[in-house]
Amino acid sequence: MSEHMEHHEAKHKEEAGLGENPVIARIKKHPLLTEFVIIIVVTALIGGYLYWQDSQSRIYIEKAQIMAPIISISPPFSGTIDKFYVAEGDRVANGQRLAVVGNQTVYAMTNGLVIWINNAPGQIATPQTPIVKMIDTDELRLVGRVQEDKGLKDIRPGQHVVFTVDAYGDRRYEG
Numbered sequence: 001m002s003e004h005m006e007h008h009e010a011k012h013k014e015e016a017g018l019g020e021n022p023v024i025a026r027i028k029k030h031p032l033l034t035e036f037v038i039i040i041v042v043t044a045l046i047g048g049y050l051y052w053q054d055s056q057s058r059i060y061i062e063k064a065q066i067m068a069p070i071i072s073i074s075p076p077f078s079g080t081i082d083k084f085y086v087a088e089g090d091r092v093a094n095g096q097r098l099a100v101v102g103n104q105t106v107y108a109m110t111n112g113l114v115i116w117i118n119n120a121p122g123q124i125a126t127p128q129t130p131i132v133k134m135i136d137t138d139e140l141r142l143v144g145r146v147q148e149d150k151g152l153k154d155i156r157p158g159q160h161v162v163f164t165v166d167a168y169g170d171r172r173y174e175g
Contacts, residue, residue, distance in 0.1 A: 084121075
């Protein structure tokens, strides 16, 4: 077959829509481009597989509740709130100083997490006035519902969990 006929036949196929895809034709002409495309495809496949594997190990629970008994701490006697030794979010140990009311130091009666302080130095506090609220983190419970078809079969008592709370962004908690 002559070169002229091959050119004419290729042109006829192209006009009829039977020719090779122009993108594929360009890739075939450039070996480096071919290798680049192969690398991109393989990378995308591996990335997709890793994402799929990661998502298979997660169970999503919507509208869960975090619960813990709140421990309200008040001074033993009325007095002026003078000073706080803790802030919201601090972890405290049993017996740790929390505040000074009047001339008396108020101590934690258990380990816990401070969730609120009556940050009003100079204000009068009574034995009925909580000055610090905390939770015992050993009593912290996460309660949520899992649909039977969304991972219930993969959950076992005592299993280690890592969870996030939407309100705290990417911060991770373990239990």
